[in-house]
Amino acid sequence: GSSATPSASAQSTGPFAIGYSNGGGVGNGFREEQVCTAKAEVAALGTSKISGITVIHRNTDAAGQLSDLRDLIAKNVKAIVFNPNDPDALNPALAEAHKAGIVTVSVDAYVTDPNTWNLYNNQVKYAYLGASWLFKQLGGKGTVWYTRGLAGHPADSDRDIGFKQALKENPGITVVPDVNGVFTGWDPKTATQITNDFISSGQYDKIQGIWASGMGAQIVDAIKAANKKFVPIADADIGAFVKQLLDPADYPGLVGAAVTNTASVGGAGVSMAYKLLTGQTVTPSTGAGRPNTVLLDPQILDNTTDQGKADLQKWISVPGMDPLWPLSLSIPGWTDYNPATVPSSCKGA
């Protein structure tokens, strides 16, 4: 990857209008928080730098997001930050944006458009970290229940890659129901139902660990409701799950690790867009495997050590956040706002 060479047309001194496109997950904690962090970043940068942000957030597919991007282009924004529904599908609109001198930043997942910058959580690594931790907990051998997200979703596919990497390194681990796992569709109800069925069929008694893709809290609660003993579980930094890890009273003997999957990429995307618009240099991560890409490496924390517990506690920086929202509310070096302002910035257009 080479360092940024911002397009001439973009070299001006704001304030800039920014467009934001989110092609799915209306009401979903991660996606909503992402938008909120974007708004928080806009507020933090101030109207002298960013004149305003137009958000399009609706449940649609790649084709639908294409038209949303085109609407933003037609609206004459100077930069578009978006969470892509697909790595390749949006390229036509992105090319049009480039022609119109619009800076484009893809957050939370990459796109293959050469002129678009990518800034996202390393999902392969996300899965790899959690799985490796889990397998280590089991001493490299045992049976693990592999619960995934939404079949066919890019992030889910990336995580599958990471999981299987870790699996290859731990030949002693067997995966149920099979190496392709079972899908929760990132739907809490389905996750609960699947877990209930899994438990009542007696299969739960035969496993030593669980890898989860964001539905850990529901799975843990189902186990609790069935009065079963907890097995080690690796999941994301969703508030509800972390609270469970830190609540031995309600969840005795629950051992688990949370891997960050920060939704602050929204805010980070805005600040990256501003950097690019003002011609500041942005250094891409090495080893991202693609140009113009900044990879946010996930961290992992578990509740096996007091240190870990303390750090997990720190994550709960803004008290009383919606339990389904990811915890890590800022990305050092990328977000300029005060995490406490995120919830309030959700309100209003």
Add this chain to the structure above:
Amino acid sequence: MTPNPPDQLLLATGISKTYGAVVALRNASLGVRPGEVHALLGANGAGKSTLVKILTGAVHPDGGTIAVRGRERTVHSPAEARRGGLVSVYQEPSLIPDLDIRANLRITNTPVESFRHWVSELGLPDLDLTSLARRLPLASLRVIDLARALANEPDVLMLDEMTAALPANLTERVLEVVGRRKGGDSSVIFISHRMIEIAELCDRATVLREGETVGVVDVTAGSDKRIVDLMLGPMAAEIPAAAERPAAAPRPADAQPRLSARGVSDGRRLHEVSFDLHPGEVLGVVALEGQGQDELFDILAGSSRPATGSLVVDGTPVAFRHPADAIQAGVVYVPADRAEALMMQRSVRENIALPFVAGVRHWAMLNMGAERKTVDEAVATLQIDARAGNEVRRLSGGNQQKVTIARWVATGVRTLLCFDPTRGIDIRTKQQIYVLLRELAQGGAAVLLYTSELKEVQLVCDRAIVIFGGRIVAQVAGADADEPSLLRAAYNLAPDEVIPELAVAFANPDGAPGSADTAAAGADPDGPGGGAPRAGDAPTGEQSEDPA
């Protein structure tokens, strides 16, 4: 006619059909000779319609054989039947509502030219082929259906209660056109509950009873009684004599009417109609098709609001916004069309009990015991054959008709509006309904009865009002409401004028050329045309007097 059996054009033998538990047809047979008009007769539930549907492939029989011109064949669909020369005009019009007439012709591969020919023969010369079927009045649809059938040059043409809903002038045309086919090498199967049409038109009659062929009769002057006996079989005995109408009870001049209309207009077809309906009387309404009687009943029943004028019930003026208001005021309505009145998938019981639960006040728990009692009484009073009673659609037409009335009888009716309640049902059932209406009146109810069967007026009504062009043009006492005078009144003619259509009807029964014009001339120039159904009853009535 000739005793030696000639070659049968159509021969159906041993036809049987059961629906669930109910036997619609058991071993029914029907033989039709070339060039004859063959009547298919039977009480309600006898299986006429079902048989016709089977002959034209609309329903598949459980057993039996069908042979055309001696060759046996199985008919899978109406289309196939049509190609084989078997065409039926079903009871319910089978034109496609959202297609225009031209498309309707195309879909049945009907040659447009000969359709035009027939449709004008039948009295709709300048029909606009581009108009949607949905927008045409029922009568026109029936005629179009027939014209389409004729244009397909069928070997055997089947008409299921074709004339039931037709105005007089159109009825005349139909009978005349059908009559003209006699003697050719094609034949007609004619279903009707009107003996008079049978007598006028048909050569022979096959009689069904309870799904079985009980006899084939040559239609002659005296055959009527024979046919009726066959139709009704053992039941014939129990037919109640035509209800004895007591001389109209003398009413004190100041007696308060149950329901009075004061200058009611609907703004389009009904003008300034005023009349009083008193407790204890059956008031007949006589009118040609489309003279505003439908609008009048809609207004009285609360289905639509009058443009001007007012209604008074028991001395208090009322403004009905919804049928519920009318029912509240004790004014209830029996529509002619069963499909309008019945929940076909629900049980007889629920259908009869429907009015009990309609109002918000009755939304709470039901008193099942009491309900069953009332319903059973009603079923008994009207002698409903409820064998197939847990889904009304499985009752025969006649029994369905009874259910529509039972609904109101059960609630103890005060003011009953009946719109042609005997349309398309058999003599016995009709008699039962006459008696019922009389009894209701005796019991202090007030009954307003529109009938398209003129002789019912004399049988049932204390007096009758005649509506023409949306106005009441005459009032007749029940006693002297004989058909000819009613008809004259209905056509708004002076007593001495002859009714041209009647003249035509028997002047040239086999349809002489030019009859079309004479018939048309009969209809009043400005009144919306149409006429009294069953006007055909009149001619033969007079025929015996003076053969023209």
Add this chain to the structure above:
Amino acid sequence: MSTTATLASRGRSLVGRRDVLRRNGWTFGLLGLLAVLLLFAKIVEPSYGVLAIQGLGTSVLPLAIAAVAQAVVVISGGIDLSIGSMMALTSVVAASAMYKQPDEFGIVVVIGVLALGLALGAVNGALVVTTKVPDIVVTLAMSFVWAGFALIVRPAPGGGASSWLMDLAVGPILVDWIPKATVVMLIVVAVVWIPIARSRLGLSFYALGSNALAAFRSGVPVGRTKWASYVVGGLFAALGGLALTASTGIGTPVPGPYTLESVAAVVLGGVSLAGGRGGVLGPMIAVVVLQMVRTDMTFMSIDTNLAIVAQGVILIGVVMFGSLLEIRRASR
């Protein structure tokens, strides 16, 4: 001649004229609404122009074709809740087959995918006809089945599309103001639908939707016609799938929101859910209208959640307006 006739026919010719207006009035209304929305966009965002119009043409392509597919089935008295899944399946098949293949091969793929669409529709139709299970249920269940197959073909989004196919979906034709996508869509729909509509089959579709019993008695082969309507629906669904692949260059196994949106578009487009009435043009225009509404709201920077609310309100409002017209017409 008889007075019945004169009167009747006089009344009728009036009615006739009203019908003509009535039959196209709704479509004209939609076009008017569309004009207003475009004007509004131009006012709010003066730079709204050629590029945006071309983008519009591309954006509406998949849903517009899906709406046509739905319209055909609804007109015939049915409904197809598996259109979204069929689009997903056909689109992933197309994308997988065209991936890294020469353009000429793309033509073969397109033909194959259209055949696949016919097959999917045939299965839906056969099930609806033979099982006698209400079509809503059958197609609802089949939507799971087709989506499952889509996932088998492509566990994750990807694949590719022949360049010529993608070119069809973007850019102008002849004049800058005419989006190529729109022209292509109109031609394709016309080529498939007009012959059918003019044929006996098209007539049978309307007949069946209008009144199945009357249709049967008029000699319409009810079963076969119903089946055929699903086959044609499947064909258009496949075209919709190709439109997806063309505009995105890939195939996505997870169905988009096309099923319910197509139902909405069909109703907004003046097709009666009872069947027998309407056409395929209205629904296509309705889709463009819906898209423009969204665009205008974006230009006004309306809160994105309120925009979702507005979408629902507009859907209800327009249909409400339509049924109010119906009620008033009935009362007159």
Add this chain to the structure above:
Amino acid sequence: MTAATSRRPRRQTAAGVRGLFRDQPVIPLLGLLAILVVVIEVVDPGIVSIDWAGVIIKGSVPLAILAGCQTIAMLTGGIDLSVGAVASMTGFVTATMIHSPGGEVQGIVIALVAASLAGFVSGVGVGVFRVHPLIMTLGMNFVVLGLANVWQLQNVQTGAGVPANLRTLGSGAFVEVLPYSLVVFVPVMALILVGLKRTGYGRLLYAIGDNPVAARLSGARSWQVLIVLYVISGLLAGIAGLILSGYANTASVSLADSSVLPSIAAAVIGGTSIMGGRGGYAGSIVGAVILTVLAALLTILGLPEPTRQIVFGSIIVVMAAAYTRVTAES
């Protein structure tokens, strides 16, 4: 059509059986359910047990209640696509209120009122303005989702959390066996069953679905019936939403979306005609249980997602077809 599809001779007895099934659709359904249970026992011997039954019931209750919404709507020839958004909204609104004083009860009340209100609007649209139910409720689905999400963004900080009591209600079980959700479900079930069979209002639902004209001529004001219907539907959806949020210990504005299509499937498998006028709630309940058992079976078989979906869809078709055949109208 009917005529078109009438078939060759049938045995009287067969006709009798058919008649029985037509009047008691639950019987064949229970048969199907039994078969499924046998299959699941064969696939995974020893699984069928009391607590397994408990788990199945737990999972079925919310679906069965939502199927109730569809059943009563379908009886009138309608459908309610807004139950997903309404149910989710109810659970979510409640969760956002627990921290305000006395919030739990207050939250539930407010949420249920909101749910009924959504139903009321749908009812007015369908009953007064004659908007097709499919469209009306689809539109309402958008409206409710949008507003619920506005609410979420207004309240992120209040810290939503499913009330403990709802958690017990949704996921707890009396002595580990009898799910507490039955405490709510049994009365609801009784009310609907009795309401449909034994009350005037229930009769009117059938009447309007079968023949609106006849209902009108008999004095029924269908707009009243329909408005009440959709209010009830909204209320039921709300109750289902509360239980669901307890079941998954999750409050999300899209929690119940994945239950909408199954709720329709349950009602239809249960023998309620989507055309109106025919059906009942008993069948829908069994339908809901069947779908839940089916999902469990698929999980146990550990089939990959694509196969799960294919099997799920196919089985719905097959069962609906079998049921239709058994109860077919001559």
